[in-house]
Amino acid sequence: MQQLYYELSVLSKAVNFKNLSAAALHVGLSQPQLSRIIAKIEDELKIVLLDRSAKRKSGWTTVAFQLSEIFEKSIRRLETELQGISNNQMVGELHIGTLEGLSDFAMNTSRQCFEEVGVKKITLDIFDLNELEANFLSGNLDLIFTSKTPGRQKFKYITELGFQKLEPMETNKNFAVLSTFEYGRSNKKELERYPHVFVSNSLAMRKAWFEKTGGVGHLPTEAKRGRAKDAEPVLMIGSELLSPVLWESITSAISE
Numbered sequence: 001m002q003q004l005y006y007e008l009s010v011l012s013k014a015v016n017f018k019n020l021s022a023a024a025l026h027v028g029l030s031q032p033q034l035s036r037i038i039a040k041i042e043d044e045l046k047i048v049l050l051d052r053s054a055k056r057k058s059g060w061t062t063v064a065f066q067l068s069e070i071f072e073k074s075i076r077r078l079e080t081e082l083q084g085i086s087n088n089q090m091v092g093e094l095h096i097g098t099l100e101g102l103s104d105f106a107m108n109t110s111r112q113c114f115e116e117v118g119v120k121k122i123t124l125d126i127f128d129l130n131e132l133e134a135n136f137l138s139g140n141l142d143l144i145f146t147s148k149t150p151g152r153q154k155f156k157y158i159t160e161l162g163f164q165k166l167e168p169m170e171t172n173k174n175f176a177v178l179s180t181f182e183y184g185r186s187n188k189k190e191l192e193r194y195p196h197v198f199v200s201n202s203l204a205m206r207k208a209w210f211e212k213t214g215g216v217g218h219l220p221t222e223a224k225r226g227r228a229k230d231a232e233p234v235l236m237i238g239s240e241l242l243s244p245v246l247w248e249s250i251t252s253a254i255s256e
Contacts, residue, residue, distance in 0.1 A: 004044060007037045008071040011049070013137050014038075015060050015068045016153045020050060025130075026151055028138035041067075075240075093121040097135055098145040100126045100203035101220040102234055105161055106145045109236070109254050116253035117246070128201035129181040142239045143250070147232040157238030157247045161254070163231035164223040172214025177206055182217070 014023035014034060024031040038049050049064040094113060098106035106124055113119040127135060133150035135141050147164060149155065169177070176194040178186060180201045191197055198215060200206050207219060223234050236254075238247050 004041060007041050008067070009075075009139070010034065010037050011041060011064065012068045012071050013151075015064055016151045019059050026133055026137050028134040028140070092119075093123070094119050094142045095123045095125075095140065096143045096145070097125050097127050097132050097141040099129060099132060099147065101164060102145040102147075102223050105223055105234055105236070109143070109145075109250070112253040113250060117249045128179055130184065131201075136237070136239070139239065139241070142242060144237050146235050146237065149235065149237065155237050156240050157242060159236050159251055160227075160233050161236055162223055162225040162234040163228045164234055165221045165228065165231045166218040167221055168218055169210050170216045171210065173216055175209075175213060175215035177209055177215035177217035179203075179206065 010027060010029070013027045014020070017023040017026060020034060020038070021031055024034045027034065029037070041047075042049055045067075047063050047067070048061055049067070050058045051061050052058045094110075096106055096110060103126060110122045110124055113122060129146065129148065132141075132144055132146055133148075136144045137150050144150075145161075149158070174195050176191055176197045178197065178199050180199060183197075183199045194216070198206075198209055200209070203220070206217070209215060210217075210219065220232070227233075236251075238250070
């Protein structure tokens with residue numbers, strides 16, 4: 001049997017979504033790429049991971065969930081063994097992703113990771129919500145700052161830092177102004193009533209459009225500490241590959 005670590009890591013993320021097409025949107029792979037990975041596992045292990053009896057709605061088999069659970073347990077055992085080695089080592093690098101409207105939280109955390117935790121290098125990138133989820137679930141990010149938990153799985157490292165409200169804007173009915181995430185979830189028939197639709201993954205660009213041209217849509221308010229009614233949470237979520245000691249160090253540093 002060939003080494004299947006990468007393929008099994010993809011499967012463990014994919015089974016959190018109801019079918020192959022839904023999984024492909026969140027694991028950072030195209031549907032054909034994901035399909036080939038699943039087919040490789042099936043061929044190597046002589047098992048069936050997808051129930052293909054219903055076209056376009058192929059769902060995961062019980063074996064797929066069992067295999068994913070076995071892989072996750074083995075990874076957790078490995079992490080436990082490695083913690084004794086890594087806990088006392090200085091953290092060399094963190095890759096952090098954030099929504100643009102939460103960049104202040106991300107920058108403050110980065111500074112505290114430098115000063116309090118002893119991190120050597122931090123790369124901080126801004127993504128729209130879809131990109132943020134895909135990169136995190138694919139293992140490309142160590143920490144994310146977001147308003148929604150990616151996918152449906154429960155995360156080992158997650159903490160609520162504050163809140164942010166979405167302020168409705170209606171200054172020019174000729175333009176619908178949307179983020180790429182909002183556009184992807186929008187009712188396309190409702191958008192037909194607008195002569196023009198402006199879509200951008202940049203919050204700064206959408207703010208500038210509202211200021212200079214106007215439109216109909218929503219803008220997030222400044223993110224703040226605490227909680228508020230009818231507000232989006234500000235969440236910090238860590239990769240399961242982070243050691244418990246590092247996560248505790250980060251959360252302790254930002255709570256001071």
